[in-house]
Amino acid sequence: MVFIVEDDVSMRRSLTNLFKQVGLNAVTFGSAREMLQSKLPDVVSCLVLDVRLPGVSGLDFQSELAKLNIKIPVIFITGHGDIPMSVRAMKGGAVDFLTKPFRDQELLDAVLAAAEQDRKRRSAEQIVTHLRSLFEALSPREQEVMKLVATGLMNKQIAAELGLAEITVKIYRGHVMKKMRARSLAELITMAATLGFRANRTEQT
Structure with a gap:
């Protein structure tokens, strides 16, 4: 899905036809506010955004999307671009900054790159969500054991840390491996890192 925010009706029509081909x-909008007030489908997508718009400018809209934690990749198009504009856009995470008139293939390449970026982000977020649901299903003690395993401690050290017998830690660790569906210790540590548990104990929060 390509969202287009462009106040020029003929340009919106031209872009829509290009993408259909x-x-x-x-889906087109005449202003940033119009897009924000619409219910957007939750699908792989990107935003083709004009810099100069009525009301909120394209660059300010990019900042507003970031504040709202809307992570849709942005491609800027403009007939009045300059270096400071493009620098601000790219620092804000824009995929590309195209000056009119641009070649159709330039825009299509940018859109495909943006869609792939959004697809990868969504996939990564789904993995984190799945792992978090598995982690939250662990008992509080199992969660503690998993976090300590992620720091690189051995069973004996974890036992001392938690005031448990080493055999008890082994049992908890086995439960954690099974419930997290980890096939190896390395995979469990990778899962922990994905969830934000750091391997360096001095940095553990």
């Missing part, structure tokens, strides 16, 4: 669905 390559099998991409497009």
Whole structure:
């Protein structure tokens, strides 16, 4: 899905036709506010955004999206671009900054790159969500054991840390491996890192 925010009606129509020709669905808006007030489908997508818009400018809209934690990749288009604009856009995370008139293929390449970026982000977030649900299903003690395993401690050290017998820690660790569906210790540590548990104990929160 390609969202287009552009106040020029003829430009919106031209972009919509271009995307249709390559099998991409497009939804158009005449302003940033119009887009914000719409219910957007939760699908892999990107935003083709004009810099100069009525009301909120494209660059300010990019900042507003970031504040709202809306992570849609942005491609800027403008007929009045300059270096400071492009620098601000790219620092804000824009995928590309195209000056009109641009070649159709330039825009299509940018859109495909942005869609792939959004697809990867969504996939990564789904993995984190799944791992978090598995972690939250662990008992409080199992969660403690998993966090300590992630710091690189051995069973004996974890036992001393928690005031448990080493055999008890082994049992908890086995439960953690099974419930987290980890096939190896290395995979469990990777899962812990994905959830934000750091391997360095001095940095553990």
